[in-house]
Amino acid sequence: MTNEAALLQFERVSRTFTTKRGVVRAVDDVTFAAMPGEVLCLVGESGCGKTTTGKMAAGLVRPTGGRILFEGRDFATMPERKLRVYRKAAQIVHQDPYASLNPIRTVYQTLSVPLLHHGIVRGRTAAVERIMELLTTVELTPPADFLGKYPHQLSGGQRQRVAVARALTLNPRLIVADEAVSMVDVSIRVSLLNMLLRLRDTLGVAFIFITHDLAVAKHFAGRGGRIAVMYLGRIVEIEPAAQLIRDPLHPYTQALLAAVPEADPDLTRNKEKVKLRSLEIPSLLQLPSGCTFHPRCPLFEEGLCDVQRPETVSVGERRAVLCHVVARQMAAAPMGPTTGDGHASDRAVGLDSRRDGPVGSMEVGR
Numbered sequence: 001m002t003n004e005a006a007l008l009q010f011e012r013v014s015r016t017f018t019t020k021r022g023v024v025r026a027v028d029d030v031t032f033a034a035m036p037g038e039v040l041c042l043v044g045e046s047g048c049g050k051t052t053t054g055k056m057a058a059g060l061v062r063p064t065g066g067r068i069l070f071e072g073r074d075f076a077t078m079p080e081r082k083l084r085v086y087r088k089a090a091q092i093v094h095q096d097p098y099a100s101l102n103p104i105r106t107v108y109q110t111l112s113v114p115l116l117h118h119g120i121v122r123g124r125t126a127a128v129e130r131i132m133e134l135l136t137t138v139e140l141t142p143p144a145d146f147l148g149k150y151p152h153q154l155s156g157g158q159r160q161r162v163a164v165a166r167a168l169t170l171n172p173r174l175i176v177a178d179e180a181v182s183m184v185d186v187s188i189r190v191s192l193l194n195m196l197l198r199l200r201d202t203l204g205v206a207f208i209f210i211t212h213d214l215a216v217a218k219h220f221a222g223r224g225g226r227i228a229v230m231y232l233g234r235i236v237e238i239e240p241a242a243q244l245i246r247d248p249l250h251p252y253t254q255a256l257l258a259a260v261p262e263a264d265p266d267l268t269r270n271k272e273k274v275k276l277r278s279l280e281i282p283s284l285l286q287l288p289s290g291c292t293f294h295p296r297c298p299l300f301e302e303g304l305c306d307v308q309r310p311e312t313v314s315v316g317e318r319r320a321v322l323c324h325v326v327a328r329q330m331a332a333a334p335m336g337p338t339t340g341d342g343h344a345s346d347r348a349v350g351l352d353s354r355r356d357g358p359v360g361s362m363e364v365g366r
């Protein structure tokens with residue numbers, strides 16, 4: 001159902017790639033809506049379809065199934081000319097600013113090209129003025145010191161700030177940040193994350209923030225944002241970040257949380273509790289039948305999980321989960337058996353109910 005208020009809406013979106021080895025189902029039947037100014041983090045293991053989803057959100061890759069609506073307009077079937085207009089509204093910031101910035105262009109040149117090309121400003125004086133504002137916005141100060149610098153003269157964090165400034169040149173309403181902080185030094189990661197969050201607060205820009213790191217997702221989506229967990233091309237759980245971390249519904253989310261190495265009491269709440277039946281990630285070329293998580297899932301039910309493909313079930317207004325067993329539990333107790341403070345440590349969908357011999361906890365590898 002189309003959500004009129006949504007900035008971006010994915011309706012049963014899929015994307016396959018035909019390769020020499022077969023058809024890769026990179027994104028499979030993904031549905032979500034992102035509101036203006038909202039933060040939505042996409043997390044999951046390497047190859048689960050995060051970047052492909054982000055590229056589709058930015059209009060760089062077209063879906064092979066389903067619809068993508070941007071401000072109510074069908075992004076996917078737009079002619080190339082119109083799509084270019086909407087690509088301005090949805091900008092992408094890549095993982096590696098060194099690769100995404102032209103090494104022979106100064107900061108001024110990098111930022112002035114989109115400003116002048118798209119007619120955002122006219123003439124060099126206006127371009128310099130706007131670039132100084134943008135550099136201040138991304139906290140590269142004093143801005144005049146950076147205008148003539150080349151990428152190799154900047155630190156990794158500064159380069160990524162220039163990449164963000166470039167994304168801002170076209171006044172986007174959505175920024176897709178794809179592992180945007182994973183290559184910068186840990187010491188400056190938090191300040192970069194906070195700068196991005198300030199952009200959301202001051203400019204009202206929405207974010208699709210892609211990361212394989214749940215601790216980063218927790219920080220970024222922490223203030224009212226949501227996290228969507230992807231597994232083999234599907235969103236298995238989507239909900240407000242704090243709730244997902246406190247009370248994960250899907251066994252895969254529980255396993256991801258258990259694998260977080262940080263000494264973070266929130267993130268490691270489920271540590272030691274989750275044992276997967278297999279550590280092997282199935283191939284996207286040959287997906288398991290039924291629920292694609294079933295070969296690894298500690299809650300696997302034979303005859304159900306290996307046969308029937310689960311459908312997304314909404315739990316309240318902002319939560320949804322993709323699991324037969326959780327859906328059944330929720331149907332029996334719609335709001336879930338939570339404790340008085342909203343915690344669901346005693347939720348019936350517990351991993352203690354696993355029946356098959358566990359083989360080990362998972363790695364969130366890249």
Ligand SMILES: Nc1ncnc2c1ncn2[C@@H]1O[C@H](COP(=O)(O)OP(=O)(O)OP(=O)(O)O)[C@@H](O)[C@H]1O
Pocket residue numbers: 017018019024025026044045046047048049050051052053212284366
């Ligand atoms: N252009 C392409 N042609 C063929 N296969 C592709 C293409 N782009 C992505 N894929 C495949 O689609 C799957 C999902 O890729 P994607 O890059 O979206 O995953 P990801 O979650 O971003 O992974 P990572 O965390 O490693 O960046 C992978 O198996 C990948 O090899």
Ligand code: SF4
Pocket residue numbers: 251252291292293294295297298299300301305310322323324325326
């Ligand atoms: S549907 Fe079955 S296999 Fe899939 S996550 Fe739920 S319990 Fe596990």
Ligand SMILES: [Mg+2]
Pocket residue numbers: 050051052178
């Ligand atoms: Mg990726």
